[in-house]
Amino acid sequence: MEGLIAVGLLMLLMIIGVPVAWSFAGVLAYLVYIYDANLNTMMLQGYRSLDSVILIALPLFVLTGYLMQSGGIAKRLVDFIEVMIGKRRGGMGASMVVASGIFGAIAGTATAAVASIGTIMIGPLEQRGYPRGYASALLGISSLLGILIPPSITMILFAVVTRQSVAACFAASIGPALLLIIGLIIANRFSVGRFFDEINSAAAEGMEKAPSKARATLRAFPALSLPIIILGGIYGGIFTPTEAAAVAAFAAMIIGFFIYKDLTVKRFSSSVISAAETTGTVILILLFSFMIGRILAMERIPQDLTEMVSTLIENPLLILIAVNIFLIIAGMIMDDVSVTVVVAPLFMPLMVESGVHPVHFASIVACSVVIGANSPPVAPILYMACRIGQVSIHRTVMPALALMGFVAMPVMLITTFVPELSLFLPRLLGFV
Structure with a gap:
């Protein structure tokens, strides 16, 4: 019960506007008080948990995302894709x-994708007849x-807090990601002509003339080589995810500068500062979450939660549905980092008890974040998309709910009840 109270307190602190990191600090203070935990010991154990080679990948992938945005990589990718299928x-x-x-x-982050892709594409989409x-x-x-397709910062955090293989968690989310891409493309095609009319590219006024396919491909080739290098290197056994992050950041610098x-010195400095701020916040959240997790583990809270839920709900399918609802x-x-580092370890024993593979649970958590991050009242990603699109949330929330209801929710349910969608690739690659 105390674990659920702690999660509820965390939600309450976030709702009233307390910064995420200090919301975690408030929950930690509550747990230290009620359990009379030794804070000095907790701090030492939290620091040791942060002393991980895997976590070095976190700031490097964050930096790669900012460098892509400021170095022109994102724009070339968009131009290439638009010429091919636009x-x-x-x-x-x-x-x-x-x-x-x-x-x-x-890049492995949703916020960087919103800022980069949205800035480039919202205007042209409106010119083609798409409502903002x-x-x-x-x-x-x-x-x-960006959370589902590796390398994913969310999956790195999941692997660290649940002690799973990073590469296995990466591979597990590829199937759901491809399913989400297909679903969104089909839903978008269905919407065009029924809810709004798409203007032919040649007739859209004010739009720049698109480059030829050959020219767009040539321009985008350095950018397109990045995912091939990163994913090919990881799954080919050439380098670890941490080394892949270093390669990605270095390659993004070379492509942007030369x-x-x-990419200018000023833009590079701005990217480094932004990446440091983002990483600092995440690391602080991780420190507090490790300490919270240690206290909960010492008091056997996850095991008690497993026993309580198993007593109330005997059917494993109903347990999965209940966990899905709670995650959403x-x-x-809460944001994706908070859900991953607090809720995922709390429910991990319950999932294992219900016969769910930990790597499969990683995919379930990632899919739940896709829905939760776009659902009011907090909806951090949806609100950011509204700011980038310069449109009120009232004009955005109904289309977002439709896309989540008809695409994201079915993908989450399929991921939950068809384990092979998540486990096929990790097994094929020998990770599980």
């Missing part, structure tokens, strides 16, 4: 979805592909 019916919306997926395969509210909703949902030449509700109030 002229078909619903092609412009499909271009945004695919661009977000490729961006996620390099719908375009912003599609941006919010598709940007979460190939595209959009938690995601509606």
Whole structure:
């Protein structure tokens, strides 16, 4: 019960506007008080938990995302995808979805994808007849592909706090990601012509003339090589995820400075500062979460929660549905980092008891974040997409709910009840 109270307190602190890191600190203070824990010992154990080689990948992938945004890499990717598929019916919306997926395969963050892809594509989408509210909703949902498609910062955090293989968690989320991409493209194609009319690219006024396919491919080749290098290196056994993060950051610098030449010293400095701020916040959250997790483990809270739920609900399928609902509700109030580092370890013993493989649970958590991060009242990604799209949340929320109800929710349910979607690739690669 105390574990659920702690999660509830965390949600309450976030709702009233307390910064995320200090919300975790408040929960830690509550647990230290009621359990009379030794704070000095907790701090030492928290520091030791942070002393991980895997976590070095976190700031490097965050930096890669910012460098892609400021170094012109994202723009070349969007131009390439638009030329290839943008002229078909619903092609412009499909271009945004695919661009977000490729961006996620390099940077691993949703916020960077919203800022980069949204800044480039919202305007042209409106010129092609897409309502700004719908375009912003599609941006919010598709940007979460950065969490599902490896390398994913969320999956790195999941692997660290649950002591799973990073590569296995990466591989597990690829199937759900591809399913989400297909679902979003089909839903977008269905929407065009029924809820709004798409203007032919040649007739859209004010749009720049698209480059030829050959020229767009040549321009985008350095950017397209990044996901091939990163994912090929990881799954080919050439380097670890941490080494892949270092390669990605170095390659993004080289491409931005010397190939595209959009990356200046000022932009590079700004990217480093932004990455440091983001990483600092996440590390502080991780420190507090490790200490919280240690206290909960010492008091056997996860095991007690498992026994309580198992007593109330005997059917494993109903347990999975209950956990899905809880994850979505938690995601509606907390950000993806908070859900991953607090809720995931809390429910891990219950999932194992119910016969769910830990790597499969990683995919379930990632899918729940896609829905929660775009669901009010907090909806951090959806609100950010609205800011980028310069549109009110009222014009965005209904299209977002439709996309989540008809695409994201079915993907989550399929991921939950068809384990092979998540486990096939990790088993094929020998990770599980």
